Amino acid sequence: MxxxxxxxxxxxxxxxxxxxxxxxxxxxxxxxxxxxxxxxLKSLDLDAAAIDAVFVTHEHIDHVNGVGVLSRKFDLPVYATEGTWNAMPEKVGKISKFLKNNVYEDEPLVLNDMCIKPFEIPHDAAQPVGYTVSVGKYKVSVATDMGHATKTVAQNIAGSDVLLIESNHDVDMVKQGAYPYNLKKRILGDRGHLSNMTAAKMIDYVADSKLKYVLLGHLSKDNNTPELAYETCADMLTKSGAVIGGDFEMWVAPCEGVGRCIEL
Structure with missing residues (x-):
């Protein structure tokens, strides 16, 4: 498979x-x-019509901008938590009631050969979730938009072959940057975004012999750089005994444009 x-x-x-x-x-x-x-999708040799469903993490526009358009154009089923559905309508437009589906934290959902499990994440949205996707012996996890690392997140992403984890910002860059105080407070808060250092600690906590690929994602353009995110995580993980490129590969997911396609 x-x-x-x-x-x-x-x-x-x-x-x-x-x-x-x-x-x-x-x-x-x-x-x-x-x-x-x-x-x-075309760069991955896929037609958008071949997509079976969209699973939404939360209602912020950088996660749902194309949800309504794709659903209407391709009769595409959309899955989200009830809280996200309630907060999303004005951002995605009309979606057929026959294409709307609810997901529930910690309740796996089977779609053909995939088992998709939503899990709670700490973010300033209505009812945000991350997802794990399991197929046979393989598991991939998406954990972004988190204000802090939680046991719930760690328990869900443990045992992954592929982990996409948020490495949003460098704390000093946020504190010293030009953002207004309230925005800085939001980013650095418990329901904001994950810093490079916290991402590194989370990777170190869940890494095991099964983990093959780590992608650092959801980088801020203003409060981070790909080089800084990678170096911060790599330095801490190396000090903890991990061999980057040996135990697992790690890179920064592009903010724009398709990243490397992993095949398991």
């Missing part, structure tokens, strides 16, 4: 992740324009 994983975009301006097998293709979030998502 072949499992494919690729980021179509992962950053503060848009997020969309592709997960697919020979028989099932899903998106986790669709936070770009429909045109950009279709273009990204």
């Amino acid at each position: 072949k499992l494919r994983f690729a980021t179509i975009a992962s950053g503060s301006s848009g997020n969309c992740i592709y997960v697919g097998t020979e028989s099932t293709n899903i998106l986790i979030d669709a936070g770009l324009s429909g045109v950009k998502i279709e273009r990204g």
Whole structure:
């Protein structure tokens, strides 16, 4: 069974992740324009019409911008928590009631050969979740938009072959930057975004012999750089005894444009 994983975009301006097998293709979030998502899928040799469903993490526009467009154009089922559905309508427009589906934290959902499990994340949205996707012996996890690391998140992403984890900002860059105080407080708060250092600690906590790929995602354009995110995580993980490139590969997911496609 072949499992494919690729980021179509992962950053503060848009997020969309592709997960697919020979028989099932899903998106986790669709936070770009429909045109950009279709273009990204085409670069993966996929037609958007082949997507079976979109799973939404939360209602912020950088995660749902293309949800309504894709659903209407391709009769695409959309899955989200009840809280997210209640907060999302004005951002996605009309979606057929026959295409709306609820997901529930810690309740796995089977879609063809995939088992998709939502889990609670701490973020300033209505009812946000991360997702794990399991196919046979393989498991991939998407854990972004988190104000802090929780046991719930750690327990869910443990045992992953592929982990996309938020490495949003450098704390000093936020504190010294030009953002207004309230925005800085939001980013650094318990329901904001995960710092590079906290991401590194989370990776170190859950890493085991099964973990093959770590992608650092959802980077801020103003409060981080790809080099700083990678170096911060790599330095801490190396000090903890991990061998980057040996124990597992690690790279920064592009904020714009399709990233490397992983095949398991």
